[in-house]
Amino acid sequence: NAGVTQTPKFQVLKTGQSMTLQCAQDMNHEYMSWYRQDPGMGLRLIHYSVGAGITDQGEVPNGYNVSRSTTEDFPLRLLSAAPSQTSVYFCASSRVGTPSYLVAGGNTEAFFGQGTRLTVV
Amino acid sequence: AQSVTQPDIHITVSEGASLELRCNYSYGATPYLFWYVQSPGQGLQLLLKYFSGDTLVQGIKGFEAEFKRSQSSFNLRKPSVHWSDAAEYFCAVAVPNTGNQFYFGTGTSLTVIP
Numbered sequence: 001n002a003g004v005t006q007t008p009k010f011q012v013l014k015t016g017q018s019m020t021l022q023c024a025q026d027m028n029h030e031y032m033s034w035y036r037q038d039p040g041m042g043l044r045l046i047h048y049s050v051g052a053g054i055t056d057q058g059e060v061p062n063g064y065n066v067s068r069s070t071t072e073d074f075p076l077r078l079l080s081a082a083p084s085q086t087s088v089y090f091c092a093s094s095r096v097g098t099p100s101y102l103v104a105g106g107n108t109e110a111f112f113g114q115g116t117r118l119t120v121v
Numbered sequence: 122a123q124s125v126t127q128p129d130i131h132i133t134v135s136e137g138a139s140l141e142l143r144c145n146y147s148y149g150a151t152p153y154l155f156w157y158v159q160s161p162g163q164g165l166q167l168l169l170k171y172f173s174g175d176t177l178v179q180g181i182k183g184f185e186a187e188f189k190r191s192q193s194s195f196n197l198r199k200p201s202v203h204w205s206d207a208a209e210y211f212c213a214v215a216v217p218n219t220g221n222q223f224y225f226g227t228g229t230s231l232t233v234i235p
Contacts, residue, residue: 040227042127043165043211043225045222090164092165109155110155110167110215110223112165115163115164
């Protein structure tokens with residue numbers, strides 16, 4: 001299994017440019033999410049999705065758009081990049097587990113991609 | 122609001138010494154609890170997790186964590202640290218019945234000195 005695949009690994013953008021960070025998972029997970037990681041801030045949730053066609057905002061959604069047309073893919077779009085969006089971005093996926101499912105031994109931990117290091121100049 | 126607190130931003134230990142990384146959470150019921158490790162330039166790898174049952178859980182790489190409901194804590198421990206354990210460690214909480222939304226602490230950076 002490839003798990004969670006993020007592309008690209010590195011990207012440099014000029015202020016005002018747009019781009020899409022790609023995320024794909026092959027585990028048939030319902031839940032997918034995007035985080036940004038900044039020094040001293042931990043991982044902050046940008047957007048998440050509990051299934052195809054359903055997305056919602058996380059803690060820091062401004063400046064980012066997402067869509068979920070398929071279970072496998074969850075792209076993150078920067079419409080007009082700003083220097084404040086310089087960060088490392090992680091995509092994650094997991095099962096949407098009910099308590100009874102978990103007690104029976106189901107796994108619901110989050111699986112992470114390798115990250116995309118984005119610099120906006 | 123749910124929150125995860127890792128009070129130690131940075132910890133330095135000698136190789137072979139014991140280690141304890143602290144994690145406290147704020148949530149009305151018992152959430153699902155996780156510890157992840159991130160090596161430089163890498164993604165996050167799951168070390169261990171707690172859902173229910175035995176409050177002492179064993180993970181990979183010789184790590185263990187103990188859930189203490191009365192203290193809302195889930196501290197990570199290792200009896201003897203190896204140089205390869207130097208990394209960033211994140212405690213995380215997943216909230217049941219919310220679609221499995223994860224909340225992360227700000228991380229603890231571990232340095233291991235020979």
